[in-house]
Structure formats: structure tokens, C-alpha cells
Amino acid sequence: MGSHIVEETTSIINPLDPEEFRRQAHLVVDFLADYYSNIEKYPVCSQVKPGYLTETMPKSAPMQPEPIENILQDVQKHIIPGITHWQSPGFFGYFQSNGSTGNFLGEMLLTGFNMVGFNWLASPAATELEMVVMEWLLQLLQLPKSFSFSSDGGGVIHGSTCESFVCTLIAAREKTLNQFGTKGDMNLGKLVVYCSDQTHFSLQKACLVVGISPNNVRAVPTTKSMNFVLSSRALSRAIESDVKAGLIPLYLCLTVGTTPTTAVDPLEDLCEVAKRFNMWVHVDAAYAGSACICPEFRHFLDGVEGTNSFSFNPHKWFLTSLDCCCLWVKDRNDLKKALSTDPELLKNKASESKQVVDYKDWQIALSRRFRAMKLWMVIRSYGVSGLREYIRKHVKMAKDFEALLCANNNFEVVVPRNFAMLLESLNGTGHVFMTHTVLEGVYVIRVAIGATLTDDKHISMLWDMVQNHASALLAKDQHQ
Numbered sequence: 001m002g003s004h005i006v007e008e009t010t011s012i013i014n015p016l017d018p019e020e021f022r023r024q025a026h027l028v029v030d031f032l033a034d035y036y037s038n039i040e041k042y043p044v045c046s047q048v049k050p051g052y053l054t055e056t057m058p059k060s061a062p063m064q065p066e067p068i069e070n071i072l073q074d075v076q077k078h079i080i081p082g083i084t085h086w087q088s089p090g091f092f093g094y095f096q097s098n099g100s101t102g103n104f105l106g107e108m109l110l111t112g113f114n115m116v117g118f119n120w121l122a123s124p125a126a127t128e129l130e131m132v133v134m135e136w137l138l139q140l141l142q143l144p145k146s147f148s149f150s151s152d153g154g155g156v157i158h159g160s161t162c163e164s165f166v167c168t169l170i171a172a173r174e175k176t177l178n179q180f181g182t183k184g185d186m187n188l189g190k191l192v193v194y195c196s197d198q199t200h201f202s203l204q205k206a207c208l209v210v211g212i213s214p215n216n217v218r219a220v221p222t223t224k225s226m227n228f229v230l231s232s233r234a235l236s237r238a239i240e241s242d243v244k245a246g247l248i249p250l251y252l253c254l255t256v257g258t259t260p261t262t263a264v265d266p267l268e269d270l271c272e273v274a275k276r277f278n279m280w281v282h283v284d285a286a287y288a289g290s291a292c293i294c295p296e297f298r299h300f301l302d303g304v305e306g307t308n309s310f311s312f313n314p315h316k317w318f319l320t321s322l323d324c325c326c327l328w329v330k331d332r333n334d335l336k337k338a339l340s341t342d343p344e345l346l347k348n349k350a351s352e353s354k355q356v357v358d359y360k361d362w363q364i365a366l367s368r369r370f371r372a373m374k375l376w377m378v379i380r381s382y383g384v385s386g387l388r389e390y391i392r393k394h395v396k397m398a399k400d401f402e403a404l405l406c407a408n409n410n411f412e413v414v415v416p417r418n419f420a421m422l423l424e425s426l427n428g429t430g431h432v433f434m435t436h437t438v439l440e441g442v443y444v445i446r447v448a449i450g451a452t453l454t455d456d457k458h459i460s461m462l463w464d465m466v467q468n469h470a471s472a473l474l475a476k477d478q479h480q
Contacts, residue, residue, distance in 0.1 A: 013065065024068045025108075031072050032104075035080070036087070039453070043166070043430035044088045048081055066314055084433070089453040092462065093435040095287050095421075096450035100319035102381030106374030107321065116367050118413045120356035121348045121372070127357055130157055130372035133379070137326055140293040140384060141312075144305040147328040149357075154332040156362040157371045159323035161286045164311040165206035166210070167327070167335060167363060169193070172308070173278035174338040181395070191250040192216045192242050196230035196265065197279025199259040200284060224440055227415055230254065232269040239277055249277040254307070256300050260437040260446075262418045264288070268303025281307040286325070290317035291419050292397070294388050298420070300377045308334070317391065317420075317450050319378050324371050336361045394420040394433050397459050405476045410470045414444050421448045432462050 014020075086097045102146055117126030134155030138148055147153040158164050173191060176194040180187050193207050197219040207217050218238050239249050252274045267283065274281045283304060289312020291297040304310055311327040314320035315343040329335055340361040350356045360366050382390070398420040405411040405422065414423040423437070423444045435446050449459070 027068055027072065028063045031075070035451075039085055039088050040090070040431075042080070042083075042085050042088065044085050044433035045093075045430070046082050046084045047430070053078060053082055063373070064293060086124060087451060087453065088433075089451055089455065089458040090154060090432040090461070091451045091454075092447050092449060093433045094446075095316050095448050096449070096452075097315060097322060098317060098319045098452050099321045100378060100381070100452060102378045103320050103374050105381075106377030109377070110373040112368040113370060113373075115370055118360040118366050118368055119346060119348070119351060119358035121350050124356075126189075126370045126372065127359060129370075129376055130359065131155075131357060133157075133372045133375050134326060134328070136379060137293075138328060141289065141301065142298055143310060144330075145329060146305065146330045147310065152332065153330045154330040154357070154360055154362075155326060156335075157375070158311075158325040158363060159371075160202075160325050160329055161200065161284055161311060161313060162202040162206055163333040163364065164309075165203050165282070165284075165327055166209050167339065168252055168280065168282050168309045168329070169210045169212070171208055171329070171334040171338040173212075175334055176248065176250055176278070178280075180464055189216075190246065190248045192239075192247050193251045193253070194218045194220065194235060194238060194249065194279075195253040196220050196222050196228075196255070196258075198222055198228050198230075198260050198263055199253055199255055200259050200286070203253050203284075212250075218242070222263070224415070226441070228258065228263040230265045230270060232266065232273050235270060236273050239273070243277070246337065249274075251280045251282065254281065254283050256283060256285035256292070257419060260439065261286070261415045261423060262288060262421045263415070264300045266303070267301065268306065268311060271303055271306030275306065280309070283307050283310045285310065285312040287313070287325075287421075288419050289317050290314065290387075291391050293384065294391055297419070314375055314378070315392075318375075318381060318387065319390065319452065320375055320383045323369075324375060326375075332362070339363065341366075391420075394450045394454070397454065397456060398422060398447075400456075401447065401449065401459050401463065410474065414439060414442070420450050421446060423447070431456075432465055 085091065087099055115123040115126055117123040120127045131149055131154070134157070135149060138155060145151050147155065149155075158167070173188075176191065179185060188211055191212055193203070193212055193216065195203055195218070199219065204214065204217060208214065212216055220234050220238050223229060235252075242249060252270065254267055254270055256264050256267075258264075271281055283301075285292065285301070288297075288300065292301050292312075307330070309327060309329045311325055313325045315322045315324040346360075351358050359368060379387070398417060402413055402417050402422050405413050423439070423446055435448075437444055437446055447462070
């Protein structure tokens with residue numbers, strides 16, 4: 001794994017020699033194709049112990065260049081054993097992180113072009129393709145026209161939901177504090193953010209980043225009797241209590257497809273509550289947003305017209321790899337006023353014309369990847385019909401697995417299935433990987449069906465494994 005002894009003079013190499021790139025790229029593509037051909041031979045969850053790689057790797061970087069063949073040998077020998085195989089058909093943990101040939105090729109293109117499209121001038125194609133793709137997705141999700149570039153809104157591709165939380169929280173914070181004029185800073189400590197106890201924990205981190213105290217984040221309790229959705233009555237009580245205490249309601253985060261249970265908050269009712277207090281409402285549909293391109297799931301977004309922003313992650317269930325989070329806002333000026341910078345270095349006629357979008361003003365960082373390329377490649381490679389068929393396939397497998405659980409008295413389906421994830425608990429090897437959560441003190445197993453390669457045979461394998469494990473646990477209990 002590298003020579004580290006003597007520094008020798010080497011001839012100057014061309015790191016972007018076209019023919020050498022062609023040769024090495026073919027080797028890497030073949031390596032990955034073989035990996036996918038053999039992926040079921042690997043245990044889904046890595047079996048290594050902490051420190052395995054730090055103890056194996058050389059203590060210093062190689063002084064001389066090494067051939068790609070040697071590097072790939074080390075990937076096979078040292079890296080793959082330490083990978084938890086998220087693309088395995090036996091991966092049912094967390095939420096899936098999809099991949100596809102169309103996406104991989106899009107990643108190759110965007111990495112090959114390697115542009116830094118912070119504003120329109122830096123690369124017009126990067127900006128305008130992102131606008132096009134976001135308008136396509138807006139139409140597929142049937143989001144309101146107010147979120148479109150043809151109105152006052154618009155869409156941007158971020159890296160993660162947490163990034164979208166941060167940006168919308170900043171926009172909401174600045175918009176609210178500006179209403180107090182010069183006294184705005186004095187009210188920062190009074191701002192309160194609301195969510196349910198099922199909301200993704202990254203919202204808590206985002207609040208810390210923007211200066212909202214953890215003491216001012218209200219995670220309103222949910223209950224199994226309400227299928228763990230946020231109650232408008234409970235939300236109203238929490239807000240009214242804070243207002244009486246002199247606090248300022250700022251931001252409400254609603255979720256379509258929560259991480260613990262895939263619960264769907266009732267958008268319309270909750271938006272009515274937020275409207276009474278002039279709050280910013282954001283919808284996090286990171287997981288389930290992809291399913292809403294199917295007409296039979298679109299009703300879960302009813303009421304979205306009453307919100308200020310909406311996001312979902314194509315890198316979960318839309319055949320698009322990390323990182324890719326699509327965010328729409330109803331008023332793009334809210335983001336721009338809060339996040340814009342205008343240094344002399346970046347001034348140009350296109351930006352000054354106000355006829356172009358400069359995405360640097362829609363995010364925290366200046367630099368940004370050409371993420372629209374891979375999303376565009378995915379949509380074109382599989383089409384709307386193909387993407388819908390892909391999602392429906394996973395939903396059917398989840399429905400079939402749910403039927404098996406319901407027919408067996410050893411299991412309980414803890415909450416109704418909305419999409420392609422189930423939660424099971426028992427009454428009383430490496431080929432699959434699942435994760436858990438705790439609901440009202442009950443330890444439950446999450447079965448998230450959605451890996452690209454998962455098929456019916458893998459659901460049958462999962463069922464056999466779950467039954468065998470349940471039988472072993474119940475037998476053990478009987479002997480105690």
C-alpha cells in the first residue's frame with residue numbers, strides 16, 4: 001500500500017491525460033459492476049471492529065504515484081470489508097439511499113465538468129438546468145404555482161434536509177426580527193420553533209446553528225392512538241402558552257413520512273393554526289416526497305399551499321445518490337434577503353440585470369456542485385412512468401410483507417403502513433440489516449423496503465429470517 005522510504009525525482013505527469021483517464025475509468029467501472037454482481041455475497045452490515053483500518057493503513061502518505069490496479073486491490077482487500085452495503089438488496093435499515101446507472105453516469109458528468117456554479121455567470125448551464133429540473137419536479141408533485149419561478153417562488157437543490165432547515169430558519173428568523181426594527185436583536189431569545197416528537201433530530205441541530213436555544217424548541221408529544229401525527233389541538237395549546245409567556249412563535253416544521261413511523265402530519269389543519277400566529281411553515285418530506293409523484297399518494301400533500309417552504313430528498317427513494325435535497329420556497333426574496341452577499345469580486349452584468357438566478361444567495365456556502373445533472377439524467381433515463389413503477393414495486397413488497405406479519409400472531413404491526421416501511425414488534429446473520437426505534441416505551445423494528453436491488457425473493461428471505469428469529473426468542477422465553 002505505497003512506498004514511503006526514499007523521495008525520488010519523478011517525471012511530471014498529466015493528471016488529466018484523456019487516454020489514461022479512459023483506461024483507468026474503465027477499470028473502475030468494471031470494478032463497480034463486479035461489486036454489484038457480487039453484492040449479495042457480503043454481509044449487509046460490516047463485521048469489522050473499531051480501528052481496523054487505522055491499524056492497517058500506512059502511517060504516512062505514499063511519496064511516489066501508485067498504479068490504479070494496486071489501489072483497486074487495496075479497495076477490495078481493505079475498504080470493502082469496512083463498508084455497510086447500503087445498496088444491498090438485504091438493506092432494510094434507516095431509510096434507503098438509492099442509486100442507479102443513470103445517476104452514476106450523471107455523477108461522472110458533473111464530476112468531470114467540475115464546475116463551481118455559485119452564480120449564473122460561473123456556469124449558466126448549471127443554474128438553468130437546476131431551474132428546469134426543479135420546475136419538472138414541482139409539476140410532478142403538483143406543488144402550488146406559488147412555489148414556481150413563474151411566480152414569486154422557486155426551487156434550489158441543497159445537499160441535505162438539515163441544510164434546508166438552516167436556510168429556511170434563517171429566512172424566517174430575519175423576516176420576523178425585521179418586523180421589530182432596531183429592537184430585532186433583543187427578541188432573538190424569544191423566538192420559538194415547533195415540531196412533533198417524531199420530527200427528524202436534524203431540526204434541533206439546525207436551530208442551534210441559527211441561534212435558537214434548545215429551550216425554545218417545542219417537540220409536541222404525539223401518541224399511538226393518533227398514529228403519531230402532530231395534533232392541531234396540542235400545537236395550539238403549546239403556542240398559546242408561549243404567547244402568554246411573552247415568547248414569539250417563529251417556525252413550524254411538519255413532516256410527510258416521519259423517520260420513526262412514516263407518519264404524515266395533517267398539513268391543512270396545522271397550517272391553519274400557524275396562520276393565526278403568522279409563523280413560517282416548512283414541510284419536510286425527505287423520505288415520502290418521492291412517493292408523492294404517484295397520484296395515489298399525492299393526497300398526503302393536501303394543504304401544502306398553506307406552507308412557506310417544502311423539501312424532499314431524491315437521494316432516498318428517487319434513484320439518485322447522495323447528496324440531493326430539493327427545496328422550494330413561496331417567496332424567493334425571503335431566502336435572498338437573508339443569505340445574499342455581493343462582493344466586488346462577483347459583480348457582473350448578468351446578476352445586476354436581475355434576470356438570472358444566483359444560487360449562492362439561496363444557500364449557506366458559496367461553492368456548489370452541479371447536482372442538477374444527475375437528477376436530470378435520472379429523470380430522463382427512467383421517465384416518470386419508470387420512476388412511478390419503481391416506487392410502486394417497493395410499496396407492493398411492503399404491503400405483501402405487512403400481510404405476512406398480520407397473519408402471524410407472533411407479530412404486531414405497530415402503526416398503519418403509509419408507504420414502504422413497517423414497524424413490527426414481537427409478542428413475547430448478516431444477510432439482512434434492520435434498525436429500530438422506541439415508541440411509547442416499546443422497542444420496535446423498522447423494516448424500510450426501498451433498496452434499488454430488493455426484489456420479492458429478498459422479502460421472502462427476510463420473512464424466513466424474522467420468523468426463525470422470533471421462534472428462537474419465544475422458545476428462550478418459555479424456558480426462563
